[in-house]
Amino acid sequence: MDDHQTQLKNINRRTVLNYIRKHTHATKAGLASATGFTFAAVKKILDELENQGLVRFACIEKKAVGRNSAMYEINPDFGYMISLYMNRKEIHVAVVNLGRKIVARRRIPMENRCLSQKELVEQLLSSVQEVMEEAGAPREKYIGVGIGVPGPIDMEQGMVLTPPNMPMLHYLPLRDILQSRLGLPVYLHKDTNVIALGEFWNEEGRGSESLFYLDVDMGIGSGMITNGKINAGAEGKAGEFGHVTIDLNGPVCKCGNRGCLEAMASGIAVLRDFRTELEKHPEHPLYPRRECLEIDNLAQAYREKDMIAVPIINRAAFYVGIGVANVINLLDPEKVVLGGLFLRDFESSYEIITNVAVQRMMKKGNGRNIVKSQLGADAGVIGCAEVVIDRFFQEAVNGIWAKN
Ligand SMILES: [Zn+2]
Numbered sequence: 001m002d003d004h005q006t007q008l009k010n011i012n013r014r015t016v017l018n019y020i021r022k023h024t025h026a027t028k029a030g031l032a033s034a035t036g037f038t039f040a041a042v043k044k045i046l047d048e049l050e051n052q053g054l055v056r057f058a059c060i061e062k063k064a065v066g067r068n069s070a071m072y073e074i075n076p077d078f079g080y081m082i083s084l085y086m087n088r089k090e091i092h093v094a095v096v097n098l099g100r101k102i103v104a105r106r107r108i109p110m111e112n113r114c115l116s117q118k119e120l121v122e123q124l125l126s127s128v129q130e131v132m133e134e135a136g137a138p139r140e141k142y143i144g145v146g147i148g149v150p151g152p153i154d155m156e157q158g159m160v161l162t163p164p165n166m167p168m169l170h171y172l173p174l175r176d177i178l179q180s181r182l183g184l185p186v187y188l189h190k191d192t193n194v195i196a197l198g199e200f201w202n203e204e205g206r207g208s209e210s211l212f213y214l215d216v217d218m219g220i221g222s223g224m225i226t227n228g229k230i231n232a233g234a235e236g237k238a239g240e241f242g243h244v245t246i247d248l249n250g251p252v253c254k255c256g257n258r259g260c261l262e263a264m265a266s267g268i269a270v271l272r273d274f275r276t277e278l279e280k281h282p283e284h285p286l287y288p289r290r291e292c293l294e295i296d297n298l299a300q301a302y303r304e305k306d307m308i309a310v311p312i313i314n315r316a317a318f319y320v321g322i323g324v325a326n327v328i329n330l331l332d333p334e335k336v337v338l339g340g341l342f343l344r345d346f347e348s349s350y351e352i353i354t355n356v357a358v359q360r361m362m363k364k365g366n367g368r369n370i371v372k373s374q375l376g377a378d379a380g381v382i383g384c385a386e387v388v389i390d391r392f393f394q395e396a397v398n399g400i401w402a403k404n
Contacts, residue, residue, distance in 0.1 A: 010398050012037065016045045017054065017074070018393055025058050025071040046072060052400065053078050074098055079143040079392065080135060082128055082184070083384035086110075086149050087191060088165060088218065093127035095135035096385035098143075098392075100201065102378065104134035115168045121177055128182065143392050144185040145178055146384030148194035151221070155236030158188045164254070185396075187387045191380060192239050193230045195373075196223030197390070198383025199337045202374050208334035212327050213373075214241060216320055217340035218267035218295065224331070230387070242266065244326065246319050261323050265316035267295045267341055273316075274298050277308045284308065299345035316342070317349035321356025324370060328361045339373030 015035050020026045026034075031042045049055040050072075058073040076099025083094040083102075087110075094105040106127045115123070132139075150163035158175025160166075175188040196213035213223040220242030224231040232238050242262030243255050250259025251269070263269055271293060278290040286297060301309035324336055336357075343350055354367040373379055 006401075010401055012041070013045055013049065013401065014393065014397065016042065017049065017397065020055060020072055021074055021393055025061075025073050027061055027069040027071055029069060054397070054400070076101060077137070078141070080137045080141050081143055081385035081388040082131070082145040082182070083381045084124065084128075084145065084147045084178075085191070085194065085380035085384050086147075086166075086169075087380065088150070091124070091127075092381045093124065093131055094381050094385075095131045095137070096382060097137075098389060100382055100385065100389070102381055103137075104131040105381070106131055110166070117168055117172050120168045120172075121174075121181075124178070125181055142184055143396065144187065144388035145182060146194065146387040147174060147178070147186065147188045148191045148380050148384045149174070149188065151190040151192075151237075151239070153188060153190050153236060155188070155232060158186070160188075185388075185391075187391065189230060189384075189387060190221075190223070190232070190236070190239060192221040192223035193232055194223070194383030194387060195339065195375075195379040196225050196337070196383070197230055197386045198375055198379040198381075199339075199373060200225045200228070201386050201389075202379075202382075210331070210333040211335045211337060212331060212333040213337045213339065214320070214324065214327070215340040216266065216338065216342035220262040220266045220320075220323075220340075222327075224333070229390075241323065241327070244323065246322060261319060265319040265323075265342075270312050270316050271295055271298055273312045274301075274309060277312065281308065295341065295345070302346055313346045313349060314352055317346070317352035318356050320349070321353040322360060324353055324357040325360035328357060328363070332363065334369060336370045337373050338370065339376070339379060343372055344376070 016031055019031060019034055028039060028042050028046065032039045046055060053075055055072050056075040058071045060068050061071045062068050076097040079098045081096045083096050085092040090110055091108040092105060095103050097103055108123060108127060149160045149169065150166065152161040153159065154161055157173060159171060159173045160169040162170050175186045179186045192213060192215050195215065196211060199213055200211045209227055211225040215221045222239045222241035224238060243260045245259050246261050246264050247259035251263045252258055253260035253263035275290050275293060278284055278287050281287060286301065298309055302313050327336060338353065350372055354370050357370060358365060358367040375382060
């Protein structure tokens with residue numbers, strides 16, 4: 001077969017595979033009508049994919065009218081990914097299968113911030129070894145490694161730059177080190193971008209082509225998916241939504257500017273405001289502990305409808321709502337996903353954010369496309385694997401066919 005024919009055949013195979021991937025299950029008739037291929041062509045491709053183990057029979061679709069038909073799905077055990085997702089609290093090292101399921105996981109707490117880079121790398125590698133053993137899949141089934149790290153990063157060099165509070169990651173060429181030690185392709189992305197991809201492929205986001213993820217945690221960051229791909233910007237530095245200006249005269253941000261969204265509405269900002277207000281209220285039960293408050297204290301006070309805590313959180317949610325309206329007016333993504341501790345710990349913030357955003361957006365809408373993260377803490381782990389899975393279905397799968 002000449003090159004041209006092979007290429008065409010691979011495109012058709014990938015079309016079928018990606019349709020099944022996007023819809024979780026597909027029938028032959030459904031595939032034929034969605035792809036425009038004849039029923040016979042779909043059957044031939046499916047037979048081939050089934051023989052190679054990439055696709056498998058899932059169940060019988062029961063219809064009220066007409067014949068019942070067989071449903072196909074991606075075989076989750078065809079391949080495995082290693083996920084390394086790092087946040088300020090811990091590193092998750094996991095094995096995820098092609099069906100996006102976490103099959104084994106270790107958590108490395110980040111308490112020990114004094115680790116040397118060498119110690120960190122060795123710890124990562126031994127955790128990888130452990131999760132691979134626990135997953136029990138043969139080594140040749142591993143497709144690649146996805147890493148999500150706090151920014152900033154140098155995408156081209158595959159290097160973490162200078163994330164705050166994580167000195168052992170500074171200028172660490174993690175991609176190349178792991179690539180050579182594990183002998184697998186490694187992809188490194190900023191944490192919020194992998195979360196966005198994880199959310200995109202989750203049930204909630206699956207119908208959409210574009211998604212904006214806004215992480216309101218101790219800091220504020222964002223990730224953008226355009227046409228199903230991570231949109232990291234010209235130099236991989238996009239997604240610094242925490243540093244859009246909300247108030248020209250606002251408080252000074254860690255970046256040096258004034259009134260950034262992060263300085264107005266992040267966990268750090270609300271904690272700062274809470275402390276400042278407490279100074280004026282010596283009668284408050286938390287007054288004696290005002291210097292060493294944690295975000296959990298604020299969350300607790302908020303749940304108890306504390307007179308100082310509630311307005312601070314509501315105001316911060318208002319600012320986040322303005323931020324969301326700005327995103328929608330600028331980019332009009334099909335879906336905005338909100339995640340991070342803010343949404344988790346301050347329950348009514350979601351409603352405020354959505355209401356403010358709806359009031360301020362130019363397009364008419366009810367805010368139904370602004371949703372809470374469905375994956376929560378697992379979004380990053382699954383997102384790291386999804387980076388590898390996506391490469392596999394778009395490109396790397398050709399290598400499997402070349403061998404057959
Ligand atoms: Zn800033």
